[in-house]
Amino acid sequence: MNTAPLIQIQNLCKSFHGRVILQDANLDIHRNQITAIIGKSGVGKSVLVKHIIGLIDADSGDIIFDGQPYSRMDRKAFSAIKNRCSYMFQHNALFDSMTVFENIALPLQEKFALNKTEIADKVNARIAQLELTEVAHMYPKQISGGMQKRVALARALITEPEIIFFDEPTAGLDPIRKKTVFSMIHRYHEQLNFTAVIITHDIPDIFYIAHTVHILDNGRIVFSGTPVDLEQSGDPELYSYTHGHEMLVDELTGLHNRVSLNQKLDALLGALDNGEHLAVSTVRIAGLRMVMDFRGNLLAHALIKNIAKCVRGLVAKSGCAGTFSHEVLVAAARTTDPSVLATHATALSRFFNSEAIQEFCAENRLHVEIGGILATTGDTASSAIQNALAMSKKCI
Amino acid sequence: MKNMFSFPALIGETSLGLVKNVGQWGVFSLSALAGAVHIRQLFPKVLQNIHFIGFKSLNIIILVAFFTGMVLGLQGYYTLIKFSAEGMLGVAVALSLVRELGPVLTAIMLIGRAGSSISAEIGIMRISEQIDALTTMNIDPVRYLVTPKMLASFICFPLLTAVFDCVGILGGYFSSMLLSSRSGIFFSKIQSSLLLEDVTGGFVKSFVFSFIVITISCYCGYFTHLNQASAGAQGVSNSTTSAVVQSCVYVLIADYIITSFLM
Structure with a gap:
């Protein structure tokens, strides 16, 4: 079995009118794998892939396809x-x-010596597979955006190629169709064993089908690895790619996410002066995950937003507040006064003892525990939070 | 200091741009011509283009030709009558049409009707990535899009010129019938004075014009995306305008050059 990369992109550079798009981009695409290329909008993901198919010529660098460098390749090859x-x-x-029919049939008509019946059979089979039978006689402008996407997909698959490049195949599709497209790519990949390169913004959906993920940022590939490697990475820059949907919530609540909270707490612990402590208070809302799963994220988010206001109010600018997990919120503040911890606990208890919150918790079977410790320089963020959780007392 | 050099720099830049464009146009046209070796495969597309460039232009060519012939008859009659040579009206109308006006006006009418449309069509295909899609399918876009149009125009331009000539002569005859009782000698004089070289010269012109019109129209549309001053719909609009203007100018320049060789 050939384990060498099918496509190797080496030090690829490309600028448009003085604007650098790719700068020494390096990337390997392995045969028979699904490779995902992710990155923010406009970073040059499509430009990168268009180099491979020959739509754009590189300023410098090379692409090696199955051992043959483009720079030394003749037109026939x-x-x-x-x-x-x-x-x-x-x-x-x-x-x-x-x-629609003619669009899908075009590659077969132009590239293969097939008769009309053979072409019609192949095209009709693909049309039926992608649920396009009713629109087969229509023009692209007469059908919806989602259907156009499926026609494009059918056209890409009709010749059963060895390598397929998908440039945002799910853009503009509803969530159900998005899942259908990804599962279809996955299914075809298992059947035909082609090499797929997918440019997408659909995170985390793509991680369930991709074997390898590459992240493009500032003209370079900043991460290459498996989706699991990416998820396990502690890099806060990469965290924004894997937990992009949670970042929005964090911005709305004003709370740090897990990675950023750990970093911030470690920094605060490292900067403590003599006689100074870090008052770490935790709020554990047992059952919140169940509310998210069974009653919806929006309901859970409404509660977190209210708690976040209270938790943020406990810490001054020098402190920080964040979510350690879906059920644990943390507030930390530098202090020389050990009674701060009790003040935090009182404020939190007062919040949870309000009638509306009590009612909400009872209705959703939520249990709240409040804990806290005074952490010192020798502690780490993780140990401080674990210790604070260990000291938790039931509030509701 | 900067201003002192800006004018020569502008001339240099424009000249280099012109040379580059001519070179690119030459390569583009030769690629389209080379695609003609696949004529069997392209035949259905050539027929479609003959229908679009030729058949659909027939009405307007007949209309313009008839009135051109009538105007020539009218103007010629009042000029020739001063020299008592109104009997030569048929020759004057026929020679003007066959040698000059037939090929040139046919080409200009086809620039307006087919050239602009072809340029816009290819331009839209370019900006909507349809040409890139052909490239990714390993289908040569020049061979697929330009060669059938070129072959169709090689057939349509001379045929439409012939139609223009015939209808124009009929228009001249109609004019002479309205003005003179001696219209009978109109055709006899044409028969005795019009030479085969005149007809061949007209067809040579129409063949050259077809090459100029179709390659410039397709070229302007095909490279719409390279127009840095404008993009999208405006880019297509500029390409179409540019195709029409350039085709007209080069047709007239080519007309002068060919005429000077044929005379």
Whole structure:
């Protein structure tokens, strides 16, 4: 079995009108794998992939395809590579003067010596598979955006290529169709064993089907590895990619996320003066995860937003507040006065003893525990939080 | 100091741009011509383009040709009558049409009707990535899009020029019938004075014009994305305008050059 990368991108550089898009980008794509390329909008993910298919020429650097460098490849060899590939465009690039059927049939008509019946059979089978039978005779402009996406997908798959590049295949699709597209790519990949390169923003959905993930930022690949490696990474920069949906919540509540909270607490513990402590208070809301799973994230978020106000109010600018897990919130403040801990506990108890919160907790079977410790320089963020949780007392 | 050099720099820049464009156009046109070796595969597309460039232009060509012939007849009659040579009206109308006005006006009408449309169509395909899609499918976009149009125009331009010539002569005859009782000698004089070289020269012109019109129209549309001054719909609009203006100018320049060789 050949374990060498199928495609190697080496030190690729590209600028448009003086604006650097790619700067020494390096990336390996392995055969028969699903490779995901993620990154913020406009960082050059499509530009990177368009170099492989020959739509854009690099300023410098090279691409090695199956051991053959593009820089020393003649037109015939490159044409043979293109015959092995298929590309699904971000904006579909369907031929607007052709019907859905003709769009899907075009690669077969132009590249294969098949008769009309054979072409019609293949195209109709693909059309049926992608639930496009009713619109087969229509023009792309007459069908919805989601359907256009599926037509583009059908066109990319019709020649059963060895390598398929998907440029945001789920952009503009509803959540149900998004899952259908990913599961379809996954299913076809298992059946046909092709190499897939997917540019996407659909996190975390893509992690469930991708074997390898590459993150492009500032013209360079800043991460290459498996989705598990990415999830386990403690890098706060990468955390924003894997937990992008949670980041929005964090911004709305004003609380630090887990990685950033740990970093902030470690920094506060390291900066403590002589005689100074870090008052770490924790609030554990047992059963909140169940509320998220069974009654919805929005309901749970409404409660967290209210608690966040209270928790943020406990800490001064020099302190910090954040979420340690879905059920644990943490507030930490530098202090020389050990009674601060009791003050925090009283304020939190007062909040949870209000009638509305009591009623909400009873209705949703939530139990609240409040804990706290005075951490010192020798402690770590994680140990301080664990110790504070160990000291927890039931509030509701 | 900067101003002192800006004018020569501008000339240099424009000249380099022009040379680059001409070179690119040359390569583009040759690629399209080279694609003609796949004529069998392209035949259905050539037929479609003959229908679009040729058949759909027939009405407007007939209309323009008829009135051009009538105007030539009218103007020629009042000029020739001063020299008592109104019997030569048929020759004057026929020679003007066959040698000059037929190929040139046909080309200009086709620039307006087909050239602009082809440029806009290819331009839209470019900005909506349809041409890139062909490239990724390993289908040569020049061969797929330009070659059938070129082959169709090689057939349509001379045929439409012939139609223009014939209808124009009929228009001239109609004019002469309205103005003179000696319209009978109109065709006999044409038969005795019009030479095969005149007809061949007209067809040579129409063939050259077809090459100029179709390659410039397709070229302007195909490279719409390289127009840095404008993008999107405005880019397509500029490409179309540029295709029409450049085609007209180069047709007239080519007309002068060919005429000077044929005379």
